[in-house]
Amino acid sequence: MFEGITNSLGDALGGLRGGRLTEGNIREGMSKVRQALLEADVNYDIATEFTDRITEQATGDKVLKSLKPEEQIVGIVYQELVQLMGPVDHEITLRRGEVTVLMMCGLQGSGKTTTCGKLAKMLRDEGAKPMLVAADLQRPAAIEQLKVIGQQIDVPVYSEDPASSSPLQVCVNGRKAANQQGRDILILDTAGRLHIDDELMRELEQIDNKLMPHQVLLVCDAMTGQDAVKSAKAFNEALEIDGVILTKLDGDTRGGAALSVKGVTGVPIKYIGVGEQLDRLERFHPERMAQRILGQGDLATLMETAARALDSEEMELQQQKMMEGKFTLDDFLKAMQQMKKMGPMKSLMKMIPGMGQIAGAMDEMGDEMDPDKDVRRVEAMIQSMTLDERQNPERIDRSRRNRIAQGSGTDPADINDLLKQFKGMSGMMQKMAGMSVKDRMREIQKVGSEAMDPAGPMRREKQRSKRGPADKNSVRDKRKQERQRAKQARKKNKRRK
Amino acid sequence: MGLFDKLKSALTKTKDVLRTDVRDLLKAGEILDEQNLEKFHRGLITTDMGVAAAGEIVDELKEKFGGRTVQPDEIWDIVKNKLKEILRGEGDCRWDITDPLSPLQMADEGLSVILVCGVNGAGKTTSIAKLASFLQKSGKTVLLAAGDTFRAAAVEQLTLWAGRLGCEIVTGEHEADPASVAYQGVDRALEAGADVAIIDTAGRLQTHQNLMQELGKIHRVIGNRLEGAPHETLLVLDATTGQNGLSQASKFSDAAGCTGIVLAKLDGTAKGGVVVAIRQQMGIPVKYVGVGEQLDDLELFSPDEFVDALFAET
Numbered sequence: 126m127f128e129g130i131t132n133s134l135g136d137a138l139g140g141l142r143g144g145r146l147t148e149g150n151i152r153e154g155m156s157k158v159r160q161a162l163l164e165a166d167v168n169y170d171i172a173t174e175f176t177d178r179i180t181e182q183a184t185g186d187k188v189l190k191s192l193k194p195e196e197q198i199v200g201i202v203y204q205e206l207v208q209l210m211g212p213v214d215h216e217i218t219l220r221r222g223e224v225t226v227l228m229m230c231g232l233q234g235s236g237k238t239t240t241c242g243k244l245a246k247m248l249r250d251e252g253a254k255p256m257l258v259a260a261d262l263q264r265p266a267a268i269e270q271l272k273v274i275g276q277q278i279d280v281p282v283y284s285e286d287p288a289s290s291s292p293l294q295v296c297v298n299g300r301k302a303a304n305q306q307g308r309d310i311l312i313l314d315t316a317g318r319l320h321i322d323d324e325l326m327r328e329l330e331q332i333d334n335k336l337m338p339h340q341v342l343l344v345c346d347a348m349t350g351q352d353a354v355k356s357a358k359a360f361n362e363a364l365e366i367d368g369v370i371l372t373k374l375d376g377d378t379r380g381g382a383a384l385s386v387k388g389v390t391g392v393p394i395k396y397i398g399v400g401e402q403l404d405r406l407e408r409f410h411p412e413r414m415a416q417r418i419l420g421q422g423d424l425a426t427l428m429e430t431a432a433r434a435l436d437s438e439e440m441e442l443q444q445q446k447m448m449e450g451k452f453t454l455d456d457f458l459k460a461m462q463q464m465k466k467m468g469p470m471k472s473l474m475k476m477i478p479g480m481g482q483i484a485g486a487m488d489e490m491g492d493e494m495d496p497d498k499d500v501r502r503v504e505a506m507i508q509s510m511t512l513d514e515r516q517n518p519e520r521i522d523r524s525r526r527n528r529i530a531q532g533s534g535t536d537p538a539d540i541n542d543l544l545k546q547f548k549g550m551s552g553m554m555q556k557m558a559g560m561s562v563k564d565r566m567r568e569i570q571k572v573g574s575e576a577m578d579p580a581g582p583m584r585r586e587k588q589r590s591k592r593g594p595a596d597k598n599s600v601r602d603k604r605k606q607e608r609q610r611a612k613q614a615r616k617k618n619k620r621r622k
Numbered sequence: 623m624g625l626f627d628k629l630k631s632a633l634t635k636t637k638d639v640l641r642t643d644v645r646d647l648l649k650a651g652e653i654l655d656e657q658n659l660e661k662f663h664r665g666l667i668t669t670d671m672g673v674a675a676a677g678e679i680v681d682e683l684k685e686k687f688g689g690r691t692v693q694p695d696e697i698w699d700i701v702k703n704k705l706k707e708i709l710r711g712e713g714d715c716r717w718d719i720t721d722p723l724s725p726l727q728m729a730d731e732g733l734s735v736i737l738v739c740g741v742n743g744a745g746k747t748t749s750i751a752k753l754a755s756f757l758q759k760s761g762k763t764v765l766l767a768a769g770d771t772f773r774a775a776a777v778e779q780l781t782l783w784a785g786r787l788g789c790e791i792v793t794g795e796h797e798a799d800p801a802s803v804a805y806q807g808v809d810r811a812l813e814a815g816a817d818v819a820i821i822d823t824a825g826r827l828q829t830h831q832n833l834m835q836e837l838g839k840i841h842r843v844i845g846n847r848l849e850g851a852p853h854e855t856l857l858v859l860d861a862t863t864g865q866n867g868l869s870q871a872s873k874f875s876d877a878a879g880c881t882g883i884v885l886a887k888l889d890g891t892a893k894g895g896v897v898v899a900i901r902q903q904m905g906i907p908v909k910y911v912g913v914g915e916q917l918d919d920l921e922l923f924s925p926d927e928f929v930d931a932l933f934a935e936t
Contacts, residue, residue, distance in 0.1 A: 166865050232887075235743060265778070265779045270779075271774075346863075350670035351669070351893075352890070353864075377869050378866045
């Protein structure tokens, strides 16, 4: 998402970095940015206003005559982006003795039913007691779908026979049932409808008037084009929506809707759906999104994901083991499985400052460069080892290695690589275990900066080339020459005596 | 209501948007300057036709009329002709009003297989139901295969439609391999002597490589059971989709060789203009358009009428 915008912003700002900043090249850069925004489906007026505002601020004397004008411009873009998308209030207030009602609405196929499930799961995980109401009596099997989802996330679903009920009636009875069962949040899954279908819009207004939902949330497909703001506007006029949930952001949509909705309707995006699984719903933070668009990563979200997905006790235990130098392959496997819970590696990488471009490049290379595939392979290798081998990797001899390779469908050389890497890693850990906290941090930083530096591997390659190619024959020849030289030197010395 | 009227009424909203913009700015006797062209560009972008196609049209207008006084009718003709030309392509697809099945590639004899794919929520299942009813009206016997074994209750949804249509349906277990369902569908259709088998697939985003590979497998397996099948692979595209439609068309084509597009949900205010860009850049033609929620709300696409209805006088 946003790669197109990020790249064009990068190009435009990068171009500015090159030569002297003038009003002319800022305008040129910004017109490129506008083009990219339009290609990303940002609303035409929003795109034009956005770039105009930045140009106006950036071409002022205050910026052009400052010490580092390009940094100032990045700052301006950041602020404008945040302003374009924010502010957002994610709070859902629970009142004691009262059921908080959330109504979901949207066009057909925007992902309402799935999002209902995701939201219910998120609220349930945070300690609330949600209940779902199947108010979509129109689409065949929509009730069934919600019931299945409710079962998966262990949240009750209220439904009625569509033949003898109406959406309004289901919602009213749903609230009664929620009161009786002591649930505190009620999520209404309404049928998808076109914003120009007056009859169905009236039906929504009726539910809105009767139940007085605390929040009305519009579910919107992130791939929608210029029409996105039009439907959002129409829904807002009919229902006064409180927030937008943007779905299907895991595709390669360029996210234009995300940038347009707030500007046109004044309603902020509250949540984003980033995957088909029911736990792939995130809160939307304009500041973080702006950082991501500017290619600066999003460590805050990464930390949150880690805190949610990782088992803190397990992590502490592992750390303890590392410090004592008792970290085994088994612990390594567990650590990897914990990491996997946080989501695909590539999406994690995109959140680390500076790594976004690398992840993007990996995307382009397709299957060949898939870090998740590597993780799976390493997992398979460790799982093909016996428990004893995992504890004592030095026992793995040639025949064991061949067996492990066969068992995991890999090459014996891969097993060797893994063991070597692991040895290096545990060596480093042991070294660190003996260090003071300060030294340890320094060491981590050193390793980190080497890994982060895109030129890192190239530099290492160069060092090796100084010593000449390290192949067997040349090494042998070199030694031979040295031996001969030594022999001659000895002879010389003898004669002198 | 005739075909033309229906399409026209479905597109009225679309047209209103375009026309109001254009009426405001292209008045006879005005000079076509940069500012007017910019406004015109905005109007075209709002149809989702994409920066490239809109830019091309604006450039052509600028070259022919730049700095001259405006004759709105003349300009309209140019825009319309340009769009028609792009949509019609190079004669690789036929839209014959007398034969509603004309754009479909069918087997010379025996069973024809149609594979239907698209992103989540594009309207695949509904489009399949409409298409099946369309084929039935033309006297074909149709069999459906419920290949969406992933989404909760998707099989039930298609089964309900099959019941209403009165056609046979082949289903698999929840989370069964969709390719096996497709295979069984073709198998059963051959056995029952059906004319057309329509294979549903689960909605998938085009960036999920494993799911795209799964789609490729479905495509292959169908070909293994019946040579030359599937005869038609239709991509269902939501008319509200913006420029992401291009990415959808190209990646679904890579995986399953799309031969045509069903443009669904054209009854909203969305213009579906991205099909112009898709036709221009990838050559995939639109074959049918969905203009409502009822079973008979599927229409044969026609480039001329699509463009004419877009700009027609009311």
